[in-house]
Amino acid sequence: MVQPVLYSLFREGRVQQLLDLLKGLHPADLVETLHEFSPEEQERFFLLIPNEQSAIILQEMDLPEAAAVLARLPLGTAAEILKEMYSDEAVDILAELPKENAAKLLMLMKEAGEELKELLAYEEDTSGGLMATEFVAIPENMTVGGTLAYLRKVAPSAENAYYIYVVTRDKKLVGVISLRELVVTPLETRVGQIMHRKVVKVPEDLDQEEVARLFEKYGLLVLPVVDKEDRLVGIITVDDAITVAKEEATEDIHKAGSVTPLRTSYKSAGVLTLYSKRVGWLLALILVNLISSGVIAAFEETLSVALTLAFFIPLLIDTGGNTGCQSATLVVRALVTGDIKLTSWFRTFGKELLVGMLLGLTLGTAGWFLGAFRGGALIGVIIGLTMLAIVVTANLVGMILPFILTRLRLDPAVASSPLITTIMDAIGLLTYFTIARMFLAL
Amino acid sequence: MVQPVLYSLFREGRVQQLLDLLKGLHPADLVETLHEFSPEEQERFFLLIPNEQSAIILQEMDLPEAAAVLARLPLGTAAEILKEMYSDEAVDILAELPKENAAKLLMLMKEAGEELKELLAYEEDTSGGLMATEFVAIPENMTVGGTLAYLRKVAPSAENAYYIYVVTRDKKLVGVISLRELVVTPLETRVGQIMHRKVVKVPEDLDQEEVARLFEKYGLLVLPVVDKEDRLVGIITVDDAITVAKEEATEDIHKAGSVTPLRTSYKSAGVLTLYSKRVGWLLALILVNLISSGVIAAFEETLSVALTLAFFIPLLIDTGGNTGCQSATLVVRALVTGDIKLTSWFRTFGKELLVGMLLGLTLGTAGWFLGAFRGGALIGVIIGLTMLAIVVTANLVGMILPFILTRLRLDPAVASSPLITTIMDAIGLLTYFTIARMFLAL
Numbered sequence: 087m088v089q090p091v092l093y094s095l096f097r098e099g100r101v102q103q104l105l106d107l108l109k110g111l112h113p114a115d116l117v118e119t120l121h122e123f124s125p126e127e128q129e130r131f132f133l134l135i136p137n138e139q140s141a142i143i144l145q146e147m148d149l150p151e152a153a154a155v156l157a158r159l160p161l162g163t164a165a166e167i168l169k170e171m172y173s174d175e176a177v178d179i180l181a182e183l184p185k186e187n188a189a190k191l192l193m194l195m196k197e198a199g200e201e202l203k204e205l206l207a208y209e210e211d212t213s214g215g216l217m218a219t220e221f222v223a224i225p226e227n228m229t230v231g232g233t234l235a236y237l238r239k240v241a242p243s244a245e246n247a248y249y250i251y252v253v254t255r256d257k258k259l260v261g262v263i264s265l266r267e268l269v270v271t272p273l274e275t276r277v278g279q280i281m282h283r284k285v286v287k288v289p290e291d292l293d294q295e296e297v298a299r300l301f302e303k304y305g306l307l308v309l310p311v312v313d314k315e316d317r318l319v320g321i322i323t324v325d326d327a328i329t330v331a332k333e334e335a336t337e338d339i340h341k342a343g344s345v346t347p348l349r350t351s352y353k354s355a356g357v358l359t360l361y362s363k364r365v366g367w368l369l370a371l372i373l374v375n376l377i378s379s380g381v382i383a384a385f386e387e388t389l390s391v392a393l394t395l396a397f398f399i400p401l402l403i404d405t406g407g408n409t410g411c412q413s414a415t416l417v418v419r420a421l422v423t424g425d426i427k428l429t430s431w432f433r434t435f436g437k438e439l440l441v442g443m444l445l446g447l448t449l450g451t452a453g454w455f456l457g458a459f460r461g462g463a464l465i466g467v468i469i470g471l472t473m474l475a476i477v478v479t480a481n482l483v484g485m486i487l488p489f490i491l492t493r494l495r496l497d498p499a500v501a502s503s504p505l506i507t508t509i510m511d512a513i514g515l516l517t518y519f520t521i522a523r524m525f526l527a528l
Numbered sequence: 529m530v531q532p533v534l535y536s537l538f539r540e541g542r543v544q545q546l547l548d549l550l551k552g553l554h555p556a557d558l559v560e561t562l563h564e565f566s567p568e569e570q571e572r573f574f575l576l577i578p579n580e581q582s583a584i585i586l587q588e589m590d591l592p593e594a595a596a597v598l599a600r601l602p603l604g605t606a607a608e609i610l611k612e613m614y615s616d617e618a619v620d621i622l623a624e625l626p627k628e629n630a631a632k633l634l635m636l637m638k639e640a641g642e643e644l645k646e647l648l649a650y651e652e653d654t655s656g657g658l659m660a661t662e663f664v665a666i667p668e669n670m671t672v673g674g675t676l677a678y679l680r681k682v683a684p685s686a687e688n689a690y691y692i693y694v695v696t697r698d699k700k701l702v703g704v705i706s707l708r709e710l711v712v713t714p715l716e717t718r719v720g721q722i723m724h725r726k727v728v729k730v731p732e733d734l735d736q737e738e739v740a741r742l743f744e745k746y747g748l749l750v751l752p753v754v755d756k757e758d759r760l761v762g763i764i765t766v767d768d769a770i771t772v773a774k775e776e777a778t779e780d781i782h783k784a785g786s787v788t789p790l791r792t793s794y795k796s797a798g799v800l801t802l803y804s805k806r807v808g809w810l811l812a813l814i815l816v817n818l819i820s821s822g823v824i825a826a827f828e829e830t831l832s833v834a835l836t837l838a839f840f841i842p843l844l845i846d847t848g849g850n851t852g853c854q855s856a857t858l859v860v861r862a863l864v865t866g867d868i869k870l871t872s873w874f875r876t877f878g879k880e881l882l883v884g885m886l887l888g889l890t891l892g893t894a895g896w897f898l899g900a901f902r903g904g905a906l907i908g909v910i911i912g913l914t915m916l917a918i919v920v921t922a923n924l925v926g927m928i929l930p931f932i933l934t935r936l937r938l939d940p941a942v943a944s945s946p947l948i949t950t951i952m953d954a955i956g957l958l959t960y961f962t963i964a965r966m967f968l969a970l
Binding site for chain 1: 552554556676679680689690707708710711712726728743744745746747749766767769770771773774777778780781782784785786787790793794795799800802803806807809810811813814817818820821824825828831832835838839840841842843845846847849850851853854856857858859860861862865867868872879882883886887890891894895898902945946949950953957
């Protein structure tokens with residue numbers, strides 16, 4: 087609806103009307119419209135509007151996109167825009183830019199640049215890499231009235247106004263009070279009297295997945311970050327926690343599909359990036375697969391006597407893979423979300439043994455019929471029994487592998503469907519031909 | 529650390545000290561300790577502490593757990609505890625209880641029960657099912673000072689104090705103002721002058737996945753829900769949005785593993801539930817697999833002449849499945865998160881065609897060597913070419929299937945690894961034997 091109007095105002099250079107229109111538009115919606123602009127038009131657009139507004143809009147964009155826009159703007163303008171951003175967002179964008187470019191911008195930003203340089207030193211996927219330095223901190227002996235007057239002066243933005251942190255003279259975090267509590271407390275009360283002394287806080291180097299889990303567990307809006315001396319150094323806001331949770335879910339899903347996680351979105355990943363994130367796994371799985379080929383070759387004689395056995399190879403090994411893939415999916419996700427813990431491995435084993443036996447009996451019966459139908463009574467028995475054995479085994483393999491990976495301090499999500507399929511092929515074929523040889527008395 | 533102390537205070541019935549200890553403990557941490565209690569101890573514990581505190585603790589528990597605790601308490605106590613809860617939490621727990629039980633509780637709760645009954649009527653996975661009715665709404669002509677005085681009186685809780693909604697006399701939502709803005713505005717200003725008139729809001733029946741997406745897109749803390757007449761009926765808070773996002777990610781991961789999503793956690797799902805969520809898919813996939821068996825049977829003669837061909841069956845069909853599984857994983861996730869849209873299908877096709885060709889050349893070369901090594905030069909050529917063809921095809925199948933599913937208004941996550949593996953088996957075998965027959969001149 088808005089887009090054609092906005093575009094024509096922009097093309098006709100009616101700046102005042104354009105700015106009025108932008109006022110009523112959420113930056114997240116504007117970003118969708120900007121996607122339709124050519125790079126040159128985007129550049130002109132950002133030169134046209136005030137730097138504060140550019141900062142807000144760029145903060146809504148995907149990182150690679152925002153960096154691309156910033157790289158096209160004159161260095162001076164880019165530096166001014168970065169100054170207007172929240173420090174966590176500015177740092178993320180700077181990290182996307184070529185090193186030389188980022189260094190120049192930091193220099194142009196002077197003092198603000200020095201601060202950002204410190205933030206840039208943190209690992210991207212830790213609490214330090216997520217935090218912003220725009221927090222409100224006050225001393226213990228300030229009154230509620232004084233605090234409200236102070237807030238009025240610094241006019242904090244929505245990101246950081248809801249919790250006010252109480253710190254000692256040497257910046258140690260000693261308490262927190264919410265804006266809601268301030269508002270309903272008599273003005274002459276000292277914050278030290280009403281603040282909460284137990285603050286959920288994290289060290290600078292905590293993994294971001296753990297950060298997201300804390301937000302969920304405690305239902306937080308903001309999480310303060312402290313250094314080794316317990317000094318308040320930054321805050322993480324809930325919107326960043328949501329973004330992290332989404333990123334981590336995407337990463338787990340990619341691992342479950344045997345794709346090395348992309349650090350960027352699918353849309354902005356090039357052909358060569360996608361190739362490189364996939365080819366390693368495929369080649370590794372081919373090597374594991376040589377075992378399956380070996381198994382069949384070892385039973386060449388059995389196969390030459392009863393060629394009918396070959397018909398059922400895909401059926402049996404696929405069912406094994408599919409079953410193992412199901413139990414692995416359930417167990418991996420439960421381990422990742424903390425639904426089950428390493429210590430409950432015995433109970434999980436019992437559960438999956440029972441589920442596997444029920445599934446095995448059902449699929450074994452189905453296999454028996456299919457086998458008898460196509461290959462006669464004896465083949466029916468062979469297929470049925472093999473199916474039962476494969477399903478029970480696959481179910482346990484799919485369950486055990488994630489536990490082993492977690493135990494080895496590896497991500498259980500690596501227990502991917504392709505890996506389990508490939509492992510189950512070898513086990514399945516060995517089971518199949520062993521059972522067949524017994525019954526066919528070869 | 530805390531648990532043994534808490535437990536011994538509880539066993540010794542030292543209520544006052546127990547209550548003091550609880551004050552300094554986050555309810556989310558307490559819940560972990562309560563897991564170690566027997567059901568009888570849990571019951572006694574909740575009878576010991578004040579109902580307000582019980583409400584806070586139960587809200588932190590998993591739904592089935594909280595419902596189980598509540599079901600063990602005397603009806604009167606249970607009703608009092610429910611009254612102390614946020615309406616959205618109370619409704620969720622009531623929905624877990626047996627119908628008769630819930631009806632009795634609602635009756636005991638009188639007025640509050642009537643309100644909850646209305647909330648119970650909403651579908652669980654919609655905005656109406658997520659919302660709470662505890663919001664702060666004021667008329668347009670109220671002053672900032674008056675609003676602050678009003679807030680002081682109703683003393684809203686952390687969940688709903690950060691946004692104050694402005695409504696007309698007939699409850700229509702006309703604006704919103706944040707507590708932060710109130711605090712920094714002169715007291716005599718009327719809220720109508722400073723409120724934001726463009727409010728991001730949702731209808732009562734919006735799907736919860738869409739709700740979570742709006743929270744992420746706009747970086748919201750609270751989202752108001754309106755009825756068809758634009759009257760404010762409830763609010764959804766960001767902590768619920770985080771829970772929904774996690775649930776939906778789990779659902780997508782389960783679908784990707786061909787498991788019908790569990791409505792409960794893995795831990796609380798019984799053996800029969802797990803069986804029933806899995807057996808349908810496995811049986812369906814067996815039927816699809818009959819095509820593969822048919823393909824091999826149709827080429828029985830080819831196979832009997834060159835039995836070596838059988839050795840490579842698992843290698844070839846697995847590589848097809850693995851490749852297709854990778855591209856499906858990437859495309860499904862990108863479609864689900866909105867990273868790519870249905871309209872960009874042509875661009876995605878081109879990208880995956882190129883990636884598939886690069887992968888096909890790499891894996892084809894590897895296959896050529898493996899084939900030549902085990903079966904001689906001719907077999908090498910057959911395996912290499914088949915590998916190339918299968919990888920390119922599988923890559924496109926894995927990419928196209930999610931697009932088709934989305935187009936048919938089905939969830940793309942159903943393009944699961946097992947489904948793709950099974951489809952690629954049939955296609956792969958057909959390709960393999962056709963190429964082999966050509967080269968072996970059969």
